[in-house]
Amino acid sequence: MPNNENTSKQLPNGFYNRGESMDRLETFVAAAFAFAVTTLVIATTELPSNYAEFIHSVKLIPSFAAGFAIVVWIWATHANWCKRYGLEDGRAIILSSTLTFLVLVYIFPLRLIMQGFFAAMTDGFLPTEMNYASNSEVRFMFAFYAIGFFCLALNFVGLFNYAFLMRKEIKLSDIEVYKTVTDIQTWLLTALVALVALLVSLFIPFTMIGWAGYIYFLLFPILIVHSVLRRKSSNKEAEIISINRDLS
Numbered sequence: 001m002p003n004n005e006n007t008s009k010q011l012p013n014g015f016y017n018r019g020e021s022m023d024r025l026e027t028f029v030a031a032a033f034a035f036a037v038t039t040l041v042i043a044t045t046e047l048p049s050n051y052a053e054f055i056h057s058v059k060l061i062p063s064f065a066a067g068f069a070i071v072v073w074i075w076a077t078h079a080n081w082c083k084r085y086g087l088e089d090g091r092a093i094i095l096s097s098t099l100t101f102l103v104l105v106y107i108f109p110l111r112l113i114m115q116g117f118f119a120a121m122t123d124g125f126l127p128t129e130m131n132y133a134s135n136s137e138v139r140f141m142f143a144f145y146a147i148g149f150f151c152l153a154l155n156f157v158g159l160f161n162y163a164f165l166m167r168k169e170i171k172l173s174d175i176e177v178y179k180t181v182t183d184i185q186t187w188l189l190t191a192l193v194a195l196v197a198l199l200v201s202l203f204i205p206f207t208m209i210g211w212a213g214y215i216y217f218l219l220f221p222i223l224i225v226h227s228v229l230r231r232k233s234s235n236k237e238a239e240i241i242s243i244n245r246d247l248s
Contacts, residue, residue, distance in 0.1 A: 014175050018086030025096055026082045032100040033075040036107045040067050059126050063114035070110060074103060077156065085163040085170055095162065099155045106148035113145050117213055135206045142201035142212040146194050149216075153191035160184045175234070182230045186223060193218055 019026070041064055048054040078099060115128035132138050160183040163170070167177050193216065201212035 014173075014179065015084040016173075016176075017083050018170060019083040025088050025093060026079060029078055029082075029096055029100055030075065032104060033071060036103050037068060037071055039104075039107050040064060040071065040111050056127060060115065060129075062126060063111065063118045063128075066114045066117070067107075067110045071103065071107070074099075074152065078159070081159055081163070084176070085166070087163060087166060087170070091162055092159075095155060095159050099152065099159070102148060102152045102155060106145065106152070109141065109145045109148065112141065113213065116141075120210060135209075138209055139201055139206070139212075142209065143198055146198035146201055146212070150191055150194035150198060153187050153194055156187040157184055157191065160187065178230075178234055182227075185230070186226060189222055189226060190219060193222065 048057050078096065112128065112130045115126075115130070118126040119128040130141075132141070160180055163172075164177065164180045164184065167180070172180065196218075197212055197215040200215055201209070204211060
């Protein structure tokens with residue numbers, strides 16, 4: 001059972017640590033993510049046998065680093081969710097297992113997308129392992145990745161929304177509820193960007209197909225602006241509450 005008492009250890013982000021006893025679910029997800037990282041880094045079943053093959057493997061490091069950063073971001077978000085809310089019931093297990101499934105399925109497309117990005121940015125100096133025979137195959141790869149990213153974002157919406165629905169049971173404070181709503185909005189915006197990327201990959205002229213990947217860079221300004229606006233709104237709300245308390 002999650003620790004619902006506000007006497008539990010407080011985390012730096014203002015949440016109380018309700019997930020101290022969540023060993024099984026968090027360990028299972030962490031192990032699955034570790035396997036995903038292994039799949040991400042292993043390019044072939046054999047070690048390089050000559051200098052040219054070694055240099056080829058070295059040139060794949062940037063794409064691995066980018067993919068690794070995304071996997072760590074996803075893992076850290078789920079780990080924080082576990083610590084904040086301490087939910088380990090049937091619905092939490094289903095949502096966490098779905099997240100794990102999505103990561104394991106889309107880890108290889110993630111590697112290929114990152115390799116394609118760095119190959120395009122360096123005019124082929126950094127290699128990619130995938131060769132495409134037609135324009136439709138390139139569109140399919142971008143669309144496949146966008147669908148996976150969209151589903152992953154919706155899965156996080158489901159996780160944070162479930163925590164919001166359980167706010168009374170796990171005794172979330174007002175600031176914790178506010179930050180939970182912020183996280184729901186963050187992942188809805190992420191899902192929206194993924195949906196736009198999907199539409200771009202399907203309908204944009206092929207000469208501009210690269211924008212099906214570049215569109216994800218919109219996440220940086222969108223999420224930064226959203227975070228700033230939510231922080232300002234939170235500060236205003238705190239000021240109003242303080243004034244009302246002083247008047248009463």
